[in-house]
Amino acid sequence: MKILDVQGLKKNFGGLAATANVNFNIEQGEIVGLIGPNGAGKTTLFNLISGAITPDSGVITFKGKDIAGLKPYRICRVGIARTFQSVKIFAKMSVFNHVIIGYLFGDHKHKTSGTSSEEAEKILDFVGLSGMSDRRAADLTLVNQKRLEVARALATQPELLLLDEVMAGLNPTEVSEAMELVRKIREKGITVIMIEHVMKAIMTICDRVIVLHHGEKLAEGKPGDITRNKSVIEVYLGDFACLPSKT
Amino acid sequence: MLTVKNISTVHGKIQALWDVSIEAEEGEIVALVGANGAGKTTLLDTISGTYTPVAGSVEFQGQRIDGKSAAYIVEQGISHVPQGGRLFSDMTVRENLEMGAYSRHAWKQRTETIEHVCQIFPRLKERETQITSTLSGGEKQMVAIGRGLMSRPKLCIFDEPSYGLSPKAVMEIFQVIKSLPKQGITVLLVEQNVGQALEMANRAYVLENGRITLQGIACDLLVNDYVRKAYLGL
Numbered sequence: 001m002k003i004l005d006v007q008g009l010k011k012n013f014g015g016l017a018a019t020a021n022v023n024f025n026i027e028q029g030e031i032v033g034l035i036g037p038n039g040a041g042k043t044t045l046f047n048l049i050s051g052a053i054t055p056d057s058g059v060i061t062f063k064g065k066d067i068a069g070l071k072p073y074r075i076c077r078v079g080i081a082r083t084f085q086s087v088k089i090f091a092k093m094s095v096f097n098h099v100i101i102g103y104l105f106g107d108h109k110h111k112t113s114g115t116s117s118e119e120a121e122k123i124l125d126f127v128g129l130s131g132m133s134d135r136r137a138a139d140l141t142l143v144n145q146k147r148l149e150v151a152r153a154l155a156t157q158p159e160l161l162l163l164d165e166v167m168a169g170l171n172p173t174e175v176s177e178a179m180e181l182v183r184k185i186r187e188k189g190i191t192v193i194m195i196e197h198v199m200k201a202i203m204t205i206c207d208r209v210i211v212l213h214h215g216e217k218l219a220e221g222k223p224g225d226i227t228r229n230k231s232v233i234e235v236y237l238g239d240f241a242c243l244p245s246k247t
Numbered sequence: 248m249l250t251v252k253n254i255s256t257v258h259g260k261i262q263a264l265w266d267v268s269i270e271a272e273e274g275e276i277v278a279l280v281g282a283n284g285a286g287k288t289t290l291l292d293t294i295s296g297t298y299t300p301v302a303g304s305v306e307f308q309g310q311r312i313d314g315k316s317a318a319y320i321v322e323q324g325i326s327h328v329p330q331g332g333r334l335f336s337d338m339t340v341r342e343n344l345e346m347g348a349y350s351r352h353a354w355k356q357r358t359e360t361i362e363h364v365c366q367i368f369p370r371l372k373e374r375e376t377q378i379t380s381t382l383s384g385g386e387k388q389m390v391a392i393g394r395g396l397m398s399r400p401k402l403c404i405f406d407e408p409s410y411g412l413s414p415k416a417v418m419e420i421f422q423v424i425k426s427l428p429k430q431g432i433t434v435l436l437v438e439q440n441v442g443q444a445l446e447m448a449n450r451a452y453v454l455e456n457g458r459i460t461l462q463g464i465a466c467d468l469l470v471n472d473y474v475r476k477a478y479l480g481l
Contacts, residue, residue, distance in 0.1 A: 037413045039383025085411070086331075142330075143283040168411045169330075171439045172480030174283060197413050200480075238415030
């Protein structure tokens with residue numbers, strides 16, 4: 001079943017086409033990688049889907065309903081959550097309260113503040129932040145702040161999760177842990193679109209990869225085919241020497 | 248050239264570095280490897296003067312620099328390209344570069360140094376008058392590195408220069424870093440692409456929970472079983 005369908009999506013910033021007529025769809029339960037050179041429009045695409053910015057034209061259908069141009073809070077409540085490339089945390093707020101906010105905000109039933117704290121601890125445990133509930137978000141390392149963003153997003157109980165470079169700044173061993181987390185998220189029945197430059201992760205856990213370049217879709221396919229695609233190598237991967245398989 | 252001797256650094260009540268000693272010889276690339284939260288950034292920040300160690304000393308070219316201001320340390324010839332670039336986002340590319348030449352001797356040479364930086368990164372010449380918040384991630388990192396070179400450093404500290412960059416942009420940035428020793432610039436590098444960092448470094452240190460736990464020739468560490476398991480995910 002198609003969970004997300006994007007057709008003819010366009011967004012200009014000044015004279016620059018950040019998103020130029022992008023079409024793709026996502027099946028329920030997939031993990032889809034979104035890659036492309038810096039400045040290709042990957043985060044803009046997330047901003048359009050999550051309602052942070054409004055498209056100039058195009059249709060974004062989530063579970064059969066057009067959500068293009070809806071406000072971010074409404075998009076969150078229909079079941080799409082996201083994380084941010086440059087983390088957007090509440091610096092002085094506790095880790096625990098971040099998750100509570102996500103939990104009480106997302107639109108799902110039977111929520112009371114009584115069950116919420118139990119739920120919040122479960123989510124923190126799930127992302128690997130157990131024992132850190134009382135810390136101020138600002139005191140976490142960047143990697144843990146990214147985990148916190150994942151926790152906050154999961155707390156809204158999304159059906160589609162948009163992950164924006166959650167593996168940046170992780171060493172290869174930490175990347176493996178993060179890959180395991182994404183797999184576990186999918187096992188919960190959540191569909192995932194992830195922007196990532198860590199090719200090891202893209203190759204290993206994505207069912208499908210979409211490549212953006214200059215705001216347009218350059219290629220789409222299975223990870224193995226994408227890494228052999230000449231134009232993708234030319235604009236994004238560079239020489240194969242840089243692929244992590246070498247290390 | 249750089250001798251960090253037995254330093255300890257604290258953040259409030261938490262001790263981040265314990266008795267850490269590292270060295271860099273002139274012309275070397277020295278890599279610092281460690282998990283997130285191990286204290287790598289704190290160590291770099293202690294060298295460049297953001298933090299003052301509570302114990303130990305930092306010597307640069309035979310002179311104590313611990314406890315000195317960051318501005319003074321830049322004047323002595325150390326520049327620091329921080330994690331995430333930390334550009335002045337509302338300024339143009341050129342203005343950001345000029346900010347890197349703020350120290351007195353560098354200011355006089357800023358026009359030539361900008362020329363030099365634009366030779367290394369021709370893209371910055373094209374983008375000279377553009378506001379940096381409108382640049383792509385790779386371009387921002389080029390500005391950050393360029394700004395680091397503007398003070399005409401003898402030692403350049405890089406904190407995760409590949410952060411958030413495409414594989415191709417990472418390769419380009421690494422080529423530039425690799426070429427710095429030939430231009431008389433010693434490099435101290437923190438990098439999560441552990442494999443690539445060890446391949447281009449001469450020597451490396453492993454930092455764990457605020458302590459140096461392993462050190463040696465970089466290519467030896469690359470085949471070290473522990474490093475492979477803990478940091479290379481093999």
